[in-house]
Amino acid sequence: MARSASKWLNLVNAVLAQPFGLNSQQELLESYDNMLKPDVDAMNLAAWLLDLALTAQQEPQLHSSPATSLNRFHKVSDFSRAVSDTVEATLFSHDRLLGTVQGLGMAMHFLRLQISQGNFHKAWIRVRHCIALAELLGLSRLPPLSQHSSIGGSPEERLQYQKIQLWEFMCSAERLSGMIVNRPPISRRLEDPNAQPLTVNGIVQTSVYLKRLTDVTTKFHILDDPVVTRGAGAQSYASALELDRELRVLASETPKSWWRQDTNEIKPENLCQLLHYYFVMRVHLPFTVRQGAGEPNMYSRLTCLDACEAVAQRYQPLRRMLPSGIFLSPIMDLQALTATVVLLLASHSGAGNDRIEFQADKARVQDIAAQVLGVMEEKSGEATGTNFARQGAITIRSLSALLQRSEGVAASSQLSLKVPLLGNINIRRNTNHPESASTGKDQPAQTLPGTGPWDPSQHPAPHIFPGASLNQVEVVPSTMHEQANWQWNPLSWSIEDNPFQDAFMIDNLDHFGMWQGDDNSLLFNN
Numbered sequence: 001m002a003r004s005a006s007k008w009l010n011l012v013n014a015v016l017a018q019p020f021g022l023n024s025q026q027e028l029l030e031s032y033d034n035m036l037k038p039d040v041d042a043m044n045l046a047a048w049l050l051d052l053a054l055t056a057q058q059e060p061q062l063h064s065s066p067a068t069s070l071n072r073f074h075k076v077s078d079f080s081r082a083v084s085d086t087v088e089a090t091l092f093s094h095d096r097l098l099g100t101v102q103g104l105g106m107a108m109h110f111l112r113l114q115i116s117q118g119n120f121h122k123a124w125i126r127v128r129h130c131i132a133l134a135e136l137l138g139l140s141r142l143p144p145l146s147q148h149s150s151i152g153g154s155p156e157e158r159l160q161y162q163k164i165q166l167w168e169f170m171c172s173a174e175r176l177s178g179m180i181v182n183r184p185p186i187s188r189r190l191e192d193p194n195a196q197p198l199t200v201n202g203i204v205q206t207s208v209y210l211k212r213l214t215d216v217t218t219k220f221h222i223l224d225d226p227v228v229t230r231g232a233g234a235q236s237y238a239s240a241l242e243l244d245r246e247l248r249v250l251a252s253e254t255p256k257s258w259w260r261q262d263t264n265e266i267k268p269e270n271l272c273q274l275l276h277y278y279f280v281m282r283v284h285l286p287f288t289v290r291q292g293a294g295e296p297n298m299y300s301r302l303t304c305l306d307a308c309e310a311v312a313q314r315y316q317p318l319r320r321m322l323p324s325g326i327f328l329s330p331i332m333d334l335q336a337l338t339a340t341v342v343l344l345l346a347s348h349s350g351a352g353n354d355r356i357e358f359q360a361d362k363a364r365v366q367d368i369a370a371q372v373l374g375v376m377e378e379k380s381g382e383a384t385g386t387n388f389a390r391q392g393a394i395t396i397r398s399l400s401a402l403l404q405r406s407e408g409v410a411a412s413s414q415l416s417l418k419v420p421l422l423g424n425i426n427i428r429r430n431t432n433h434p435e436s437a438s439t440g441k442d443q444p445a446q447t448l449p450g451t452g453p454w455d456p457s458q459h460p461a462p463h464i465f466p467g468a469s470l471n472q473v474e475v476v477p478s479t480m481h482e483q484a485n486w487q488w489n490p491l492s493w494s495i496e497d498n499p500f501q502d503a504f505m506i507d508n509l510d511h512f513g514m515w516q517g518d519d520n521s522l523l524f525n526n
Contacts, residue, residue: 012328014268015206016172019165020105022051043102046087050109053080054116058323084113092126099133101163104170111173116327118387124177131170131187139167144191164190168211175214179282180331182421184221204254206268213276216246223286236286237297243283244303251276263317271328274314278335281307281342285421288342289495305346308339312368315339316375319389330388333376334420337392340372341399341419345427345493348403369400395419402429427493 009022022028028051034040035048056076087110097103107130114123134140142164153161171187178185193211198204222239251259261270284304287297315336322329347365376393395417402415415427 011266011268011271015210015271016169017165017207018105018108018169019162020047020102021109022048028052028055041102042091042097043100043106046091047106047109049083050087050106050113053083054109054113054327056080057116058326080113080117084110084117092129095133098130099137101137101159101166104130104134104137104139105162105166108166108169108173111177112327115177115331116329118330120177120180120330124174124181124183127170127174127177128186131174134167134170139163139170140188140190142167142190172211172214175217179214179217179220179279180334182224185218189215198253204258204269206272209250209254209269209272210275212250213247213272213279216243216250216279219243220282223283237300240283240287240300244280247276247280247283261314261317266318266321270314270318274311274318274332274335277307277310277314278339280304281311281339282421285342288346289422301346305343308343309365309368311335311339312343312372316371319375319379329379333379333388333392336372336376337388337395338420338422340369340396341417341422341425344369344396344399344403345425366400366404369396373397373400399427402427405429423495425493425495 009024012018013021013023022031028048031044031048035045057080087106091097091103091106092110098107107126111123111127114120114126142160144164167190171185171189174185174187189211193208193215196205196208196211198208198212219239220243223236223243258269259273261273281304284300284307287300288304315332319329319332319336322332343365347362373393373396376389376396379389380393398415399417402413405413413429417425417427419425
């Protein structure tokens with residue numbers, strides 16, 4: 001088990017170093033005897049157990065039978081849950097214990113375990129709680145990190161350095177968890193990352209890049225502000241373009257060679273690059289799903305689709321090489337799922353999508369979707385960390401089946417999905433009936449009970465996942481005019497954007513949502 005710790009400790013510490021945390025597998029082993037002592041510090045023991053639980057989830061099962069793997073999975077799951085529940089009940093319920101430097105350091109270990117289990121909502125709530133305690137402790141008013149050194153100095157100076165490092169870690173953790181639940185951060189860094197050198201001796205500092213990248217997310221809430229999105233579309237689009245400019249400027253400060261992805265080895269910068277493309281997708285996503293190809297914001301549509309493709313492509317080698325139990329895996333699964341769904345919908349919508357170039361795009365997108373699906377299905381067969389991969393595979397498989405259905409089928413098809421950042425999507429593949437279209441006059445056709453123009457409110461998305469179900473619905477359009485429109489609009493969908501309904505919550509806080517913004521009932525036909 002200790003051997004598997006080095007695979008994720010080295011990677012995570014290179015991207016986002018955590019104070020009061022383990023730095024190597026040797027530390028995990030050497031700490032064992034101390035943890036058995038009756039006078040062991042409660043915070044140190046809790047942090048060690050949390051890291052042990054996280055490491056146990058990532059231990060590979062080589063040459064094990066399915067029964068053995070399943071049995072071990074239940075043991076690891078029970079152990080991780082027991083550690084998580086005990087730490088939460090014993091320490092998180094007492095602010096006097098948690099509101100110390102050691103307590104807050106331990107809490108960051110707790111957050112990683114929660115994310116690995118898919119408890120994104122709980123992780124975000126806990127990091128907000130910790131930030132409030134840290135502010136009361138005075139961590140938000142410390143001098144910048146650049147004025148201190150962790151090497152040498154008195155014990156007081158080293159502790160001061162750890163406090164500063166802890167606050168900076170919490171700022172990054174809040175920004176990253178806030179991106180998952182689509183909520184803006186409230187913390188402020190002690191030092192502007194733009195003042196720190198991004199490149200030292202020709203080497204890009206991954207930790208600095210991540211700080212600057214996550215700081216861009218502090219402005220993402222503007223894109224979801226209902227006052228902006230409903231009352232001033234131009235202002236919202238201008239805000240998106242400014243965020244896009246900041247991301248491009250940041251990327252331009254790195255050499256092109258830095259963006260090359262190694263398919264044989266995971267490098268810390270690969271994680272930052274995937275996150276960068278995901279943020280680009282996030283910036284342009286509202287304008288991509290709200291407008292058609294002929295609208296003035298074509299730049300957003302093209303940029304978003306390019307970013308979606310980059311996320312889907314870069315996800316595959318990273319997800320295969322990362323252990324399933326690592327806390328980064330469910331985040332990557334959700335990012336790839338959102339990107340793939342947007343690519344599939346965009347490639348099958350819009351006027352003139354029967355032209356040869358659009359057909360080529362559809363073929364390429366279907367190939368990308370099949371590759372992502374293959375990775376998710378592969379990871380679904382593993383014992384740990386597979387719930388999100390399994391759900392994502394169901395969603396992509398169902399949507400692909402609907403979009404690839406033969407256009408000669410006499411019945412229309414409907415699919416209801418829940419997708420991160422988008423919400424509940426009701427998709428309808430409309431089929432033209434040529435024998436009805438030849439009658440010549442715009443006269444109402446006989447409408448069967450329960451049929452007619454598609455009303456999304458009559459077909460709500462299922463509330464329990466897996467909800468990706470493919471249904472056959474016989475439909476007779478109410479007028480000849482609608483039939484003519486269907487000929488040019490073979491695919492239509494609506495997005496029910498409910499900020500208090502969650503698509504993937506698997507913990508006890510599943511009564512509230514996290515993916516959606518504040519704009520409700522987006523309805524459009526492409």
